[in-house]
Amino acid sequence: MNMTRFESMGVYLPEREVTTKELVESMETQPMFDIEKLTGIKTRRWRGEDEDCHSLALSAIKTCLNNSKYKIEDIDIIICTSITRFKDGLTFVLEPCLSSYLKKSLGMRKDALNFDITNACAGMFTGVHVLDQMIKSGAVKTGLIVSGECITPITETALKEINNPIDEQFASLTVGDSGAAVIMDLSPSEDEGIDLLEISTLSQFSDYCYGMPSDQNPGVAMYTKAMEIHATVIQRLPQSLGRFSEKNNVTGLDFDHVIPHQTSERAIRSALDLCGETLGNVPHTCVVLDRFGNTSSTSHFVALDDQLKQGVIQPGQRILMLILASGIVLGVASVKLGNLQGVH
Missing domain, CATH: 3.40.47.10 (Thiolase/Chalcone synthase)
Known part of the structure; x- marks a missing residue:
């Protein structure tokens, strides 16, 4: 059976950088441990005022398409795998699903398929697994996996609410915003x-x-x-x-x-x-x-x-x-x- 491949990829990172030192200094309750030393995280990217999951995903898709031989009309399916689903600021959307909004914004064919998958931080590779099987079965020829993770709102909540040195929201201080997209198709070679x-x-x-x-x-x-x-x-x-x-x-x-x-x-x-x-x-x-x-x-x-x-x-x-x-x-x-x- 032929392999599927990552035909092209696009990643978008917001311009703003926020350091771990800045976050810790803004906290009322200081942690019992050195977060930067423990995690190795010195800085992370932070969404701009006009950025959300939808915009982060779109930016990654545009880069992915620029790197691809395919045009948007060639794509048979889009699968959105974000944990976070913010659109129009911090409005959390469930129905219509985020992939529907992305499909419309991209001007995809009306008969192109779309759906969302959520599987925590394994979301993109869960989407890859599903699309891999769809391509191998002949259900589709090309597909797009995308995730726009506008996830720093959990950091903002943690900064307000952490009130003891061992708090279950400390992991929320490690996240950063981003968008990523890959186009998949059948590989033309065993070497890819x-x-x-x-x-x-x-x-x-x-x-x-x-x-x-x-x-x-x-x-x-x-x-x-x-x-x-x-x-x-x-x-x-x-x-x-x-x-x-x-x-x-x-x-x-x-x-x-x-x-x-x-x-x-x-x-x-x-x-x-x-x-x-x-x-x-x-x-x-x-x-x-x-x-x-x-x-x-x-x-x-x-x-x-x-x-x-x-x-x-x-x-x-x-x-x-x-x-x-x-x-x-x-x-x-x-x-x-x-x-x-x-x-x-």
Whole structure:
């Protein structure tokens, strides 16, 4: 069976940067630990006054189309995978879904399909998994996965509400805003494409992280049991990667880079050290959260785009994507890269 591929990619990052130091200094209750040292996050991008999920997604899509051989009328389906769904400022939209608004704004064909998927920070790769199967089945030929994460409103809520040194909203101080989009189609070559993709959900741990309206102030909040999530992932990820390695006959040395979900540098390093015992060490780990923070569902693509622009990752290399999300979601994707940043 032919592989699907990432035909092109686009990432949008707001211009404004906000440092971790600025956030901490604005808090009434100071944390018991050094957030910047613990997470490795020095700064993150912050939406402009006129930016929301819809606009962040549109900006990423426009860049993606500029890098693609396809025109918008060639796209058969758009799947929006944002956690946050803000439009017209901080108005949260459910119906019509955000993909409907995007489809209309882009001027897509009327018969083009659209729907939304939410799966926490694994959202974009969940969309990739669905579209991969749709393309292979012949249901569609081309598709667009997009996420516009206007997620710093949870930071604003946390800054107002954190009232003790060990608060479940501290994880909300690590996020950053972004947009990311990829166009997928069938790969023309065995040297380019998604050759492995597996995702599983451990739903018994779903209560470790909630996103919901705040019960204290207007706006949204996120309550995270960060230590419990880290312990659960550390306990189960090595076995998961070990099974992946044995099933697919691959080791870390079969890859040029690994891009983990961008949570905190210390957590990433400790997890990969443990995984080295079962998978073997991957030559290079891509960590960019010091400049962008945790951009939630877009994080793999923000990191990939940055590392391509920096020249760290090159077209033709094989990347191991380590998919992690509250829920808890564990997943792995192996991607052989083509030219994602120029018209083919």
